[in-house]
Amino acid sequence: MLTVDYDRLQVGAGDRLLDLGCGGGRHAFEAMRRGAAVVAVDADAAEIKDAAALMEAMHGEDQVVAASGGTGTALVGDAVTLPFPDGAFDRVIGAEVLEHITADRIAIGELARVLRPGGTMAVTVPRWYPELICWAISDEYHGVPGGHVRIYRRKALVNRLEDAGLRPYDHHHAHALHTPYWWLKCMVGVQDDRHPLVRAYHRLLVWDITAATPFTRIPDRLLNPLLGKSLVIYLEKPGS
Numbered sequence: 001m002l003t004v005d006y007d008r009l010q011v012g013a014g015d016r017l018l019d020l021g022c023g024g025g026r027h028a029f030e031a032m033r034r035g036a037a038v039v040a041v042d043a044d045a046a047e048i049k050d051a052a053a054l055m056e057a058m059h060g061e062d063q064v065v066a067a068s069g070g071t072g073t074a075l076v077g078d079a080v081t082l083p084f085p086d087g088a089f090d091r092v093i094g095a096e097v098l099e100h101i102t103a104d105r106i107a108i109g110e111l112a113r114v115l116r117p118g119g120t121m122a123v124t125v126p127r128w129y130p131e132l133i134c135w136a137i138s139d140e141y142h143g144v145p146g147g148h149v150r151i152y153r154r155k156a157l158v159n160r161l162e163d164a165g166l167r168p169y170d171h172h173h174a175h176a177l178h179t180p181y182w183w184l185k186c187m188v189g190v191q192d193d194r195h196p197l198v199r200a201y202h203r204l205l206v207w208d209i210t211a212a213t214p215f216t217r218i219p220d221r222l223l224n225p226l227l228g229k230s231l232v233i234y235l236e237k238p239g240s
Helices: 026-033 045-061 063-068 104-114 128-137 154-163 178-188 196-211 214-227
Strands: 016-020 037-042 071-076 089-095 115-126 167-174 230-236
Touching: 016 026, 016 104, 026 037, 026 045, 026 063, 026 071, 026 089, 037 045, 045 063, 045 071, 089 104, 104 115, 104 154, 115 128, 115 154, 128 178, 154 167, 154 230, 167 214, 178 196, 196 214
Parallel strands: 016 037, 016 089, 037 071, 089 115
Antiparallel strands: 115 230, 167 230
16 A cells, blocks of 8 residues: 555656665555656665565566556665765655654755755655554554654654755645554554454455455545544755
């Protein structure tokens, strides 16, 4: 399930797109289907191995990717020292990654550096009050190696992005149905995936993703302004 709205990000065929913190590659794969030349980067070598394997399969088997001309490569990298020249990308995505990085200002500076003037960026982080409740309920939720190191308020994050020379032009919230799920996991134990309530809720979320049914999509959309778990900010790098 995508967090970023590709129309707001203005992703098109032929765009060079960086997906930082790509994880399993969900945003990278959709960008490939839209014809972008994608570079997916993550610090987790196992995630990159899986994403690279699927990208390779998509090149040969996904007819949408073949028709659009989309391409994809995946590599292990560090957000604070990106191995790309200035202005290398037309679009940049940093989805649910900055909250994991101690030196987030440096990482933001790197994202701004590799975005070309006139290019656009989407940054997503956990929304402050759903995240605050998770932290209050469970130390296990965030107090693990590689876990979340901060909670962002929108104004504070926007200020950091503007300090890097970026101009915000839109924002929204996403994944309202995921917020109660994580509150539930924090209450019963973050690692307890076998709890009956957690298993039942997880089945609902999987059904939502696979079926895209109005029975879940409409409530999710209506509740996003109130309960959306992710904050998504869209920005442009001034210039041309």
